[in-house]
Amino acid sequence: xxxxxxxxxxxxxxxxxxxSDRTVAAIRSTIxxxxxxxxxxxxxxxxxxxxxxxxxxxGTPMIAYNGGLVLRxxxxxxxxxxxxxxxxxxxxxxxxxxxxxISAYVADDWYAWADDYWTRREANNTAVQPSRLSxxxxxxxxxxxxxxxxxxxxxxxxxxxxxLSDVVASMKGLVSYRSKDTYLEIASxxxxxxxxxxSVAQTLDxxxxxxxxxxxxxxxxxxxxxxxxxxxxxxxxxxVLAAATHTTARHHDDGVAQFLESWVLR
Numbered sequence: 001x002x003x004x005x006x007x008x009x010x011x012x013x014x015x016x017x018x019x020s021d022r023t024v025a026a027i028r029s030t031i032x033x034x035x036x037x038x039x040x041x042x043x044x045x046x047x048x049x050x051x052x053x054x055x056x057x058x059g060t061p062m063i064a065y066n067g068g069l070v071l072r073x074x075x076x077x078x079x080x081x082x083x084x085x086x087x088x089x090x091x092x093x094x095x096x097x098x099x100x101x102i103s104a105y106v107a108d109d110w111y112a113w114a115d116d117y118w119t120r121r122e123a124n125n126t127a128v129q130p131s132r133l134s135x136x137x138x139x140x141x142x143x144x145x146x147x148x149x150x151x152x153x154x155x156x157x158x159x160x161x162x163x164l165s166d167v168v169a170s171m172k173g174l175v176s177y178r179s180k181d182t183y184l185e186i187a188s189x190x191x192x193x194x195x196x197x198x199s200v201a202q203t204l205d206x207x208x209x210x211x212x213x214x215x216x217x218x219x220x221x222x223x224x225x226x227x228x229x230x231x232x233x234x235x236x237x238x239x240v241l242a243a244a245t246h247t248t249a250r251h252h253d254d255g256v257a258q259f260l261e262s263w264v265l266r
Contacts, residue, residue, distance in 0.1 A: 001210070005213045012251060031056075044151075046108045083149050083152065100156040118156070175188070233248055
């Protein structure tokens with residue numbers, strides 16, 4: 001059995017931010033051939049399950065929050081690496097000072113700043129709605145109910161994101177990832193997609209040499225380093241393209257599907 005793991009945004013989705021019919025068919029054919037297909041993303045589990053449902057993939061392991069939360073096929077937690085509470089509170093306070101939108105993600109709960117432009121945009125991108133409680137209630141009245149966040153997402157004007165990025169860089173226990181000028185994703189420095197892939201491979205008893213990983217961006221590089229086959233989509237960052245053992249077509253041209261089709265035929 002080969003274990004296929006794929007990033008989502010920038011790698012797997014079509015221009016409508018979902019899975020194309022071709023991609024769905026290719027994943028199903030791969031699963032029918034006896035292989036396993038696992039999603040690996042910075043997204044929360046609820047958003048990933050929506051995509052899994054398109055190819056009847058519910059009930060497989062999942063690597064959420066860039067490896068900050070790994071779930072087994074039965075939904076049990078295999079790996080849990082949240083942001084320390086003190087650091088999370090410090091960043092929340094800094095965002096309040098800057099008037100910068102911050103959302104906290106804890107397992108399947110999303111605590112948003114307000115019903116504003118950024119929340120609505122993220123809900124449209126992920127097809128998930130935020131919790132009834134706001135991020136302000138999560139950090140104050142609820143005292144981090146449900147545990148520390150697996151991810152903090154800060155969204156706003158680029159200059160404010162720059163200022164917050166400098167703060168995060170000074171905090172040794174955190175790592176940040178800037179998917180665009182107006183977005184900053186923050187996680188524990190102890191988590192990575194590489195560790196997430198290792199956890200799933202161990203759970204399924206699959207050698208890392210039999211793992212294929214699809215990606216496009218910097219946060220996919222830790223996974224590239226541990227798997228036997230790394231595949232970059234053509235729209236990937238230059239560093240990702242250089243690190244990959246194989247390249248395939250752009251995400252909007254069903255690059256992952258093209259690779260899977262040729263693999264299953266072989």
